[in-house]
Amino acid sequence: MKRLWIYQSDRLLTDLECVQVSEILGDFVKQWTAHGNQLLGSFEIRYNLFIFLIVDEEQAMVTGCSVDKSVHLLKKIENELSIQLFDRLKIAYKHQDGNLRVVPSTVFEELVKSGALNEDTIVFNNMLTHADDIDLKWEVPLRDSWHAKVYL
Structure with missing residues (x-):
């Protein structure tokens, strides 16, 4: 099963911002681990608005700590780009x-x-x-x- 998290920005990202986010997320998923096990993670940006984080849990299961790492990274992206990714309203x-x-x-x-x-x-x-x-x-x-x- 592939686990999914969807984050929506509060505004459209520029193409340059999408490149920047892609670089950050690309580096992250390459080293994303759960209790020392490499996660088979990937990401996608759709419509310059949505960030999908995906983990294939057939290789390794996501843990609370690994989710915390992703949330921490997304909060960092929020700060760098002056956007909101956690506003569910x-x-x-x-x-x-x-x-x-x-x-x-x-x-x-x-x-x-x-x-x-x-x-x-x-x-x-x-x-x-x-x-x-x-x-x-x-x-x-x-x-x-x-x-x-x-x-x-």
Whole structure:
């Protein structure tokens, strides 16, 4: 099983920032360990907004300490780029014009109530924990996401 963590930035990263983050994460996953065992880790940056960290747990299981190491690194990235990666009250969605937007949950709620966003609006399920679910369950219409229970 491939374990997944999804971190969403509070703003789009520039291409240069994505290169910088890729270098930092590339170095990290090469030396990422759990109790001395090398983790088979990887990462991906999507839409200049989302960071996926993935570990193939068939090789070695993730531990609390190894997760702490990744969180520490992401906090360092936050500080270096002046971004927020742990603000769960920001919601990303795909606007009608095709661009991604990130707004506070209160604004998202207002947009749904006003009809500016509807059940067909594409949202992102950053709560996934299995990499195998990314293609089918991550980028979905609002009606098919956890957002529907809260905002529809």
